[in-house]
Amino acid sequence: MATTAVDFTVHDPRHLFEAATAGNVTRAKELLAQGANPNVKNDVIGETLLHVAVRCDKRQVLELLLRTKSIDVTVRDKRGDTPLVTAVKQGHRRFAQLIYSSTTQPSREVAAADITIDYKTMLGRGSFGVVYKGLFENKPVAVKTLGPPEAAALAQEMDAMQQCMSPYLLQLVAASGQHTARPQLVLEYMDGGDLRRYLDHKRDGIAVAVAYSKLEVAWVIANALADLHHHNLLHRDLKSHNVLLSSTNYIKVADLGLARPYASQMTQYKGTMLWTAPEVLACHGRYDYAADIYSFGVILTELSTLQVPYAGLQLPLWVILEGVCKGTLRPDVGNACPPWLRELATACMAHDPMHRPNAQRILQLLDHQRRVESAPPAPLAAAASSGSNGSSCNSTVQR
Numbered sequence: 450m451a452t453t454a455v456d457f458t459v460h461d462p463r464h465l466f467e468a469a470t471a472g473n474v475t476r477a478k479e480l481l482a483q484g485a486n487p488n489v490k491n492d493v494i495g496e497t498l499l500h501v502a503v504r505c506d507k508r509q510v511l512e513l514l515l516r517t518k519s520i521d522v523t524v525r526d527k528r529g530d531t532p533l534v535t536a537v538k539q540g541h542r543r544f545a546q547l548i549y550s551s552t553t554q555p556s557r558e559v560a561a562a563d564i565t566i567d568y569k570t571m572l573g574r575g576s577f578g579v580v581y582k583g584l585f586e587n588k589p590v591a592v593k594t595l596g597p598p599e600a601a602a603l604a605q606e607m608d609a610m611q612q613c614m615s616p617y618l619l620q621l622v623a624a625s626g627q628h629t630a631r632p633q634l635v636l637e638y639m640d641g642g643d644l645r646r647y648l649d650h651k652r653d654g655i656a657v658a659v660a661y662s663k664l665e666v667a668w669v670i671a672n673a674l675a676d677l678h679h680h681n682l683l684h685r686d687l688k689s690h691n692v693l694l695s696s697t698n699y700i701k702v703a704d705l706g707l708a709r710p711y712a713s714q715m716t717q718y719k720g721t722m723l724w725t726a727p728e729v730l731a732c733h734g735r736y737d738y739a740a741d742i743y744s745f746g747v748i749l750t751e752l753s754t755l756q757v758p759y760a761g762l763q764l765p766l767w768v769i770l771e772g773v774c775k776g777t778l779r780p781d782v783g784n785a786c787p788p789w790l791r792e793l794a795t796a797c798m799a800h801d802p803m804h805r806p807n808a809q810r811i812l813q814l815l816d817h818q819r820r821v822e823s824a825p826p827a828p829l830a831a832a833a834s835s836g837s838n839g840s841s842c843n844s845t846v847q848r
Contacts, residue, residue, distance in 0.1 A: 533552075591638050
């Protein structure tokens with residue numbers, strides 16, 4: 450009687466980690482076919498195979514794992530990061546979008562009874578409606594409620610969020626009552642609040658749960674704009690209040706209630722004035738993608754100074770806006786601003802919109818700065834090279 454050969458290495462996770470680290474997709478496929486656990490974790494640093502594929506820039510292995518039916522993309526390493534967050538933090542746009550696209554489901558219509566809203570916990574106010582904390586499918590969510598006057602804005606916000614499904618934008622999970630007078634949006638919950646509150650706490654010496662570098666925040670916002678603009682959408686209300694933070698979901702750009710398809714003669718003025726480009730203020734609202742870039746530049750000044758725009762000026766609002774329109778006034782980056790941030794903010798806030806960089810150029814500049822500042826995280830690098838499950842790699846990520 451013939452006997453079937455058994456590969457006992459399938460039960461030793463080191464072999465699967467070695468295959469993933471080396472990018473040996475054939476060996477990884479063999480081990481998975483023989484029953485190896487695709488969700489096995491490195492016992493020292495807590496990485497899964499997905500984490501390793503991202504960190505070591507092994508696209509074919511990543512694609513293989515994402516096609517594996519039992520793969521769990523929500524597993525976190527010992528830093529608390531999912532593979533998606535790891536890809537975003539590493540500046541790996543291709544992998545972040547690949548993971549996000551293969552695991553994120555389109556939003557769906559649900560009954561209002563399926564959503565539990567905690568009206569005592571208001572998370573904020575968007576361009577339209579009020580946002581409360583809630584529960585959906587036993588998970589914490591943010592629920593945007595819209596009254597009759599704002600109900601018409603729901604379809605536009607939903608269209609924008611579904612047209613541009615990006616790992617850098619707040620996720621729309623579900624919606625209720627889309628065609629009623631009181632619709633509701635179920636949104637991804639971000640437990641860290643908004644960037645403006647975070648900067649206020651930093652300025653006032655109040656402890657924050659998670660610290661984010663200037664470069665980290667700038668990178669995510671720039672990626673969000675790049676994805677929106679790629680889909681011919683303008684945000685139109687970009688400000689620090691619409692950048693949300695989370696201890697688990699990292700950083701996301703939110704509030705697409707004003708987002709619209711790009712039109713060269715767009716004239717409907719919206720947004721918050723202190724973040725608004727001069728051409729929008731001066732020309733009765735005519736603007737294009739460059740208006741979002743100006744708003745991004747203003748946020749960069751906030752990252753540097755921790756202050757709201759024009760905080761040090763004892764001037765009436767109309768005087769400030771007049772100076773912005775004329776090109777004689779713009780937010781200050783402060784004396785302690787890093788050179789790279791000063792140069793980028795200055796370029797983004799150029800009075801002439803034609804002189805501002807586009808989102809793709811900003812990504813190139815920020816990616817260069819990431820490489821300048823990058824260094825292997827010492828504890829993790831040491832642990833990975835110690836032979837634990839064979840998950841070390843010396844790959845250079847190509848973004």
